[in-house]
Amino acid sequence: xxxxxxxxxxxxxxxxxxxxxxxxxxxxxxxxxxxxxxxxxxxxxxxxxxxxxxxxxxxxxxxxxxxxxxxxxxxxxxxxxxxxxxxxxxxxxxxxxxxxxxxxxxxxxxxxxxxxxxxxxxxxxxxxxxxxxxxxxxxxxxxxxxx
Numbered sequence: 567x568x569x570x571x572x573x574x575x576x577x578x579x580x581x582x583x584x585x586x587x588x589x590x591x592x593x594x595x596x597x598x599x600x601x602x603x604x605x606x607x608x609x610x611x612x613x614x615x616x617x618x619x620x621x622x623x624x625x626x627x628x629x630x631x632x633x634x635x636x637x638x639x640x641x642x643x644x645x646x647x648x649x650x651x652x653x654x655x656x657x658x659x660x661x662x663x664x665x666x667x668x669x670x671x672x673x674x675x676x677x678x679x680x681x682x683x684x685x686x687x688x689x690x691x692x693x694x695x696x697x698x699x700x701x702x703x704x705x706x707x708x709x710x711x712x713x
Contacts, residue, residue, distance in 0.1 A: 588636025589616050596630055596641060599623050615639075645671040645682070653702035654682055665689050681705060 585593065585605070593602065600622035608615045614634035622628055622643075631640040647668045650658060662668065669685040682698040691712040697705040 585616065586634060586636065589632050589634065592632050592636045592638050593618050593620075593630060596620075596628070596638065598628060600626075600628065603627075639676065641673075641675040643673040643675075645673055647671070649673075650682060650684070651700070651702075653700060654684070654698050655702075657696065657698060657702055657704060658684060661686050661688075661694065666694065669693070 597620060600620045602618060603621045604619040606617040608617070616630070616632045616634070618630040618632065620628040620630065625646070627644040629640075629642040630638065631642075632638055647658075650671060658668075666686040666688050669687050671682060671684040674681045674683055680700045682696075682700075684696045684698060686694040686696075688694050688709070693710045693712055695708045695710075697707075699705055
């Protein structure tokens with residue numbers, strides 16, 4: 567029997583006072599005028615990933631994915647339908663015109679690359695998830711039936 571080969575995984579919550587300086591600095595740089603709502607940490611062996619939820623002004627939210635060394639991996643901004651950029655509208659509007667209901671969107675920034683993850687509820691209990699580029703190009707499309 568082989569033991570000790572699987573990574574030790576632990577998840578929990580931390581306060582902003584417990585954050586390493588590099589992580590705290592990265593959070594401060596990306597507050598966007600908001601305040602920290604929640605911090606979760608995932609530990610895998612000696613590595614850490616911080617998931618920081620930020621309440622932005624107005625009805626907006628942001629989530630930061632930051633390594634224990636303070637490297638910003640991803641920013642996820644919750645968007646409302648009016649917040650989607652004009653370049654995405656030629657894809658989004660026909661879905662809405664065909665009785666699709668907007669169910670939410672995220673602006674996901676990774677390594678300077680921006681994608682829009684947009685969800686719709688379609689007739690027949692079908693969920694549609696689109697990933698769009700900044701220019702409105704469809705990167706991926708996934709439909710799931712909700713039985």
